[in-house]
Amino acid sequence: MGRYVLTRLWQSVLTLVLASLVVFIGVRQLPGDPALAMAGEEASPEQLAAVRADLGLDQPLLTQYVAFVRNMFQGDFGESTRTGTPVTELVATTLPVTLWLSAYAIVVAIVVGILLGVVAERFRGRWPEWVANAMALIGLSVPNFWLGILAILYLAVTLGWFPASGYVDVLSDPLRGLYYLTLPALILGTGLAAVIMRQTRASMIETMTTDYVRTARAKGLGRGRVLVRYGLRNSLIVVVTIVGLQLGGLISGAVVTERIFALPGFGKLTLDAVFTRDYPVIQAVVLIITVSYILINLAVDILYSVINPKIRVGGAA
Amino acid sequence: MLQDAENILEVTDLEIAFGGTPVLHRIGFSMRRGERVAIVGQSGSGKSTAIGAILRLLPGSGRITHGSIVLGGGTTRGEVEDLATASEPVMRAIRGERIGLVPQDPMSNLNPAMRIGAQVADALVANRTTEGKPDRAQIRSQAVALLAEAGIPDAERRYGQYPHEFSGGMRQRVLIAIALAGKPELLIADEPTSALDVTVQRQILNHLQSLVDARGTSLLFVTHDLGLAADRTDRIIVMSEGRIVEVGTPREILLDPQHEYTRQLVAAAPSVAAALGAGTLADPTPENPARAGSILVVESLVKEFALRGQRGSSIRAVDDVSFEVEPGTTTAVVGESGSGKTTVARIILGLETASSGRALIDGESLTTTRGARRRALRRKVQPVFQDPYGSLDPTYSIERLIDEPLRIFGVGSRSSRQDRVAELLDQVALPRTVAQRRPNELSGGQRQRVAIARALALEPELLICDEAVSALDVLVQDQILTLLADLQERLGLTYLFITHDLSVVRQIAHCVVVMRSGVVVENGTVDEVFNHPTADYTRELLGAIPGAAFAA
Numbered sequence: 001m002g003r004y005v006l007t008r009l010w011q012s013v014l015t016l017v018l019a020s021l022v023v024f025i026g027v028r029q030l031p032g033d034p035a036l037a038m039a040g041e042e043a044s045p046e047q048l049a050a051v052r053a054d055l056g057l058d059q060p061l062l063t064q065y066v067a068f069v070r071n072m073f074q075g076d077f078g079e080s081t082r083t084g085t086p087v088t089e090l091v092a093t094t095l096p097v098t099l100w101l102s103a104y105a106i107v108v109a110i111v112v113g114i115l116l117g118v119v120a121e122r123f124r125g126r127w128p129e130w131v132a133n134a135m136a137l138i139g140l141s142v143p144n145f146w147l148g149i150l151a152i153l154y155l156a157v158t159l160g161w162f163p164a165s166g167y168v169d170v171l172s173d174p175l176r177g178l179y180y181l182t183l184p185a186l187i188l189g190t191g192l193a194a195v196i197m198r199q200t201r202a203s204m205i206e207t208m209t210t211d212y213v214r215t216a217r218a219k220g221l222g223r224g225r226v227l228v229r230y231g232l233r234n235s236l237i238v239v240v241t242i243v244g245l246q247l248g249g250l251i252s253g254a255v256v257t258e259r260i261f262a263l264p265g266f267g268k269l270t271l272d273a274v275f276t277r278d279y280p281v282i283q284a285v286v287l288i289i290t291v292s293y294i295l296i297n298l299a300v301d302i303l304y305s306v307i308n309p310k311i312r313v314g315g316a317a
Numbered sequence: 318m319l320q321d322a323e324n325i326l327e328v329t330d331l332e333i334a335f336g337g338t339p340v341l342h343r344i345g346f347s348m349r350r351g352e353r354v355a356i357v358g359q360s361g362s363g364k365s366t367a368i369g370a371i372l373r374l375l376p377g378s379g380r381i382t383h384g385s386i387v388l389g390g391g392t393t394r395g396e397v398e399d400l401a402t403a404s405e406p407v408m409r410a411i412r413g414e415r416i417g418l419v420p421q422d423p424m425s426n427l428n429p430a431m432r433i434g435a436q437v438a439d440a441l442v443a444n445r446t447t448e449g450k451p452d453r454a455q456i457r458s459q460a461v462a463l464l465a466e467a468g469i470p471d472a473e474r475r476y477g478q479y480p481h482e483f484s485g486g487m488r489q490r491v492l493i494a495i496a497l498a499g500k501p502e503l504l505i506a507d508e509p510t511s512a513l514d515v516t517v518q519r520q521i522l523n524h525l526q527s528l529v530d531a532r533g534t535s536l537l538f539v540t541h542d543l544g545l546a547a548d549r550t551d552r553i554i555v556m557s558e559g560r561i562v563e564v565g566t567p568r569e570i571l572l573d574p575q576h577e578y579t580r581q582l583v584a585a586a587p588s589v590a591a592a593l594g595a596g597t598l599a600d601p602t603p604e605n606p607a608r609a610g611s612i613l614v615v616e617s618l619v620k621e622f623a624l625r626g627q628r629g630s631s632i633r634a635v636d637d638v639s640f641e642v643e644p645g646t647t648t649a650v651v652g653e654s655g656s657g658k659t660t661v662a663r664i665i666l667g668l669e670t671a672s673s674g675r676a677l678i679d680g681e682s683l684t685t686t687r688g689a690r691r692r693a694l695r696r697k698v699q700p701v702f703q704d705p706y707g708s709l710d711p712t713y714s715i716e717r718l719i720d721e722p723l724r725i726f727g728v729g730s731r732s733s734r735q736d737r738v739a740e741l742l743d744q745v746a747l748p749r750t751v752a753q754r755r756p757n758e759l760s761g762g763q764r765q766r767v768a769i770a771r772a773l774a775l776e777p778e779l780l781i782c783d784e785a786v787s788a789l790d791v792l793v794q795d796q797i798l799t800l801l802a803d804l805q806e807r808l809g810l811t812y813l814f815i816t817h818d819l820s821v822v823r824q825i826a827h828c829v830v831v832m833r834s835g836v837v838v839e840n841g842t843v844d845e846v847f848n849h850p851t852a853d854y855t856r857e858l859l860g861a862i863p864g865a866a867f868a869a
Contacts, residue, residue: 219440220413
């Protein structure tokens with residue numbers, strides 16, 4: 001097991017190096033000039049050159065990259081070319097919002113998805129399955145922003161159950177914080193919940209007809225116990241893999257959701273930075289997204305090996 | 318409700334239908350307390366359906382449409398109960414506690430994601446007699462004791478292991494421990510050892526029998542193997558196509574079968590035939606020694622596999638194996654799983670390279686020849702694999718499947734190839750109309766005929782049959798073996814028959830190579846090996862053939 005994790009870690013580091021290169025080059029290929037954006041349209045060529053020199057943009061690309069990497073290792077991502085605020089500070093204020101939102105959405109998606117999936121299997125061919133299937137279909141096919149607008153209109157404005165926008169720090173006021181995040185998390189989680197529901201249902205249907213489930217019932221175990229200990233446990237192996245593949249999509253989904261609910265999160269920071277060609281911010285943001293993507297995949301792989309004993313032993317043998 | 322208080326089970330007029338189609342036609346039988354009864358029949362005979370009905374665990378759309386299944390009462394455990402109409406809570410109490418099940422396939426009947434100890438503990442928890450919260454330590458020690466009793470060595474340590482860390486035989490022992498956890502009065506064993514090697518099969522059945530005898534448990538033993546049924550039970554029920562065709566003691570059934578179907582079954586049962594020393598299909602003196610010398614020469618073959626994750630250490634799957642095969646004869650390579658027999662076959666076919674030694678077909682080796690010579694050599698040797706379900710591409714038509722080797726080798730034109738396919742279908746006794754069908758529309762036996770036709774397409778000299786009949790029912794197995802013997806006579810084919818089943822060897826082979834742990838332990842003609850085995854292991858294998866007791 002230890003060796004398996006080490007190998008995966010090494011692969012992750014390699015991915016990270018490649019990603020930093022792609023980000024660095026990619027950002028510089030974007031149309032638009034940060035110096036121009038900073039200095040304004042009316043700036044003279046001398047002023048522009050001064051701004052460029054100040055930002056280090058007049059250096060060769062390789063020198064810029066080395067500086068970028070060196071600073072990164074010192075925890076210095078530079079300053080926003082637009083506001084002059086250190087990028088680390090920008091990230092520190094916006095990242096928690098997105099993390100809370102995503103974590104909340106994942107929890108909602110897993111709980112709702114697995115519950116609906118199990119219900120659909122347990123009541124095959126009867127109305128609860130149809131309801132669950134219909135919900136999954138809606139979750140998959142209706143775009144997030146549209147669901148978000150509907151939710152704001154009916155659940156927030158008409159019924160007044162939830163706030164339409166705004167953010168309260170979860171750590172300083174957990175209850176209110178989660179309350180404010182509930183609607184965004186529901187919206188962000190729908191797509192994932194639908195995928196989990198379908199996957200759970202499909203693999204439950206398969207596992208519940210296996211020989212070991214029949215044997216479990218022949219032991220005299222009740223349906224509920226068989227469902228959870230024999231059916232669900234084996235179905236989850238497949239579900240975890242699928243969820244892992246879907247998590248990356250959650251980050252891009254968060255950008256849209258944050259915009260709808262006006263949350264001061266990472267998504268907003270990203271959009272603003274792209275629009276103003278704020279190189280340091282874009283670089284940091286994209287790198288952080290990449291790192292989280294890699295970490296999520298690593299976590300999923302390790303989790304998978306915990307659930308599926310065969311992989312665990314395979315890695316150690 | 319119960320006609321005889323001494324009976325533990327009375328099945329009357331039982332009819333079971335799947336989606337409106339009856340598959341079990343009003344069958345009736347009874348079992349006395351402590352009796353051992355076998356239900357024998359081929360797949361599709363309804364024997365597994367009957368068991369599903371008794372446990373009320375019928376798959377899918379299966380329903381009991383008529384009749385009763387009365388479980389005898391009178392013990393401290395519970396009352397007389399009609400299982401055909403009992404409610405689910407009543408059935409839950411009966412399952413495990415009054416009726417235990419040892420299922421068929423040890424590979425698929427344990428939860429792969431759960432420690433085996435916990436799976437035994439589940440059975441104990443489900444059948445607890447005391448109320449309230451289970452005492453975990455107590456359950457655990459009981460489960461360990463059960464595992465040890467079922468013959469799992471070092472049960473305390475193995476309690477925490479997962480199913481994939483156990484061999485098939487050990488898994489079956491775990492399943493036996495689970496079945497006995499609730500101390501049932503009636504134990505149903507559904508083909509409990511069909512998936513296991515003969516010697517393991519014998520150990521496990523002996524063990525199961527001693528456990529059942531010690532407890533006075535009644536045993537309902539379901540099997541397709543008449544010899545096994547005769548060895549292990551007091552009474553045999555023969556089923557065919559959802560009906561009971563004959564009931565009798567093993568002696569009556571084997572030596573004086575009344576029903577036509579039973580007669581066929583007795584004649585075809587390879588174990589019984591082998592034990593009775595009759596029914597050899599192999600032509601004793603092959604007629605066309607057209608060429609002098611051997612068509613296949615295996616010389617000091619060695620194959621080592623590196624062990625994963627342990628640098629430098631390896632396992633010798635094949636260890637200095639040598640033998641020769643004369644043209645027009647059948648040589649069987651016999652051994653249990655892990656004996657290296659399949660690796661030998663794969664090396665001969667060029668699917669695996671030998672670590673050292675050679676396998677020569679007509680003096681040439683598939684591993685060293687290249688290009689056109691290798692292609693020419695490939696035409697001479699063709700495989701027939703075990704699983705007729707897995708070895709045929711389900712998306713191809715039968716014609717395309719048989720035609721494929723011809724196309725690959727660019728033999729003939731389109732129309733001449735069509736004629737050739739028709740001819741091949743004739744040779745394997747399949748109607749020409751199957752050419753346009755797909756594998757899933759054919760039965761297992763028909764598929765294996767297709768696999769043989771495909772193998773014959775290039776007019777090979779040597780067929781490598783890897784467990785080619787193991788997946789088939791006895792009657793079908795018999796038909797395929799007859800077909801192979803017939804083809805050998807007509808086409809002068811040479812067979813290398815890889816099998817774990819000694820009874821099949823007796824039926825078809827001229828020579829036998831007995832392998833164990835990668836080593837050849839015995840090599841000779843069938844008569845020599847069967848009548849005067851020199852190796853202890855061969856004697857053990859021969860002794861393990863079920864039905865041997867009725868040879869006298």
